[in-house]
Amino acid sequence: MNTNIRIKEKLKSRVILYRLAFLIVCGACILLHFKFNDEVHNIKKLGYFTIQSNILCFVTMLTFVVRDLKGRSLSTPACIFFKGMSTSAIICTGYIYHFAEAINKYPLEEQGIFSIPLPDLLAHYFIPVLFVLDWILFQQKGLFQKQYIFQWLAFPVFYFICFLTHTNFGNFSASAQADKFPYFFMDYETLGTQTFSGYILMLTVVMMIINAVIYMLDFIMAQIKKGTSV
Numbered sequence: 001m002n003t004n005i006r007i008k009e010k011l012k013s014r015v016i017l018y019r020l021a022f023l024i025v026c027g028a029c030i031l032l033h034f035k036f037n038d039e040v041h042n043i044k045k046l047g048y049f050t051i052q053s054n055i056l057c058f059v060t061m062l063t064f065v066v067r068d069l070k071g072r073s074l075s076t077p078a079c080i081f082f083k084g085m086s087t088s089a090i091i092c093t094g095y096i097y098h099f100a101e102a103i104n105k106y107p108l109e110e111q112g113i114f115s116i117p118l119p120d121l122l123a124h125y126f127i128p129v130l131f132v133l134d135w136i137l138f139q140q141k142g143l144f145q146k147q148y149i150f151q152w153l154a155f156p157v158f159y160f161i162c163f164l165t166h167t168n169f170g171n172f173s174a175s176a177q178a179d180k181f182p183y184f185f186m187d188y189e190t191l192g193t194q195t196f197s198g199y200i201l202m203l204t205v206v207m208m209i210i211n212a213v214i215y216m217l218d219f220i221m222a223q224i225k226k227g228t229s230v
Contacts, residue, residue: 029122053089060086085152094128142222149211
């Protein structure tokens with residue numbers, strides 16, 4: 001009995017250490033994207049889905065660490081929902097960045113992902129991998145619900161509302177028009193409403209597919225664990 005308790009405490013300590021390490025890396029990653037005393041630059045950076053999804057993952061992981069240290073449950077509906085939504089958002093961040101920007105902007109075929117600047121490398125590759133590993137290795141499986149496939153879209157919707165508010169009510173000078181749209185596929189003034197709507201629809205479908213894959217993989221891992229524990 002005492003041996004089992006010691007093993008559980010040891011595993012818990014390792015999980016907390018991993019998550020603390022994640023918080024350090026993720027926090028540093030977020031800070032690398034900002035500049036002191038440069039309000040215009042910082043506001044622009046906050047307009048990126050990348051930064052918002054990294055902040056979401058940081059807050060979610062910090063909540064898990066604090067609750068774990070206080071001995072509170074990490075399997076409450078709110079914890080499970082936000083962990084899944086954060087996983088979805090950060091996977092979308094890495095996937096869309098890689099295929100929509102990185103492969104066209106950097107010599108990935110010759111130099112690999114290390115040709116990407118460190119802040120972008122951390123935000124779009126390392127943070128997604130570390131967060132997904134936390135889900136795979138440490139999170140209790142089988143708690144995601146089918147409706148989460150749709151409900152996890154709440155974060156992209158929140159981002160979209162922020163984007164529309166920023167672009168329609170932000171004060172942009174003629175020289176700052178380039179900062180108005182964080183991504184080329186969101187520049188509805190240049191693309192036109194129809195093309196812009198097509199991009200948004202495509203991204204929504206991609207996010208829903210990612211959500212469905214997360215749900216199914218979580219369910220499969222839960223079934224595998226049940227089978228091995230019988």
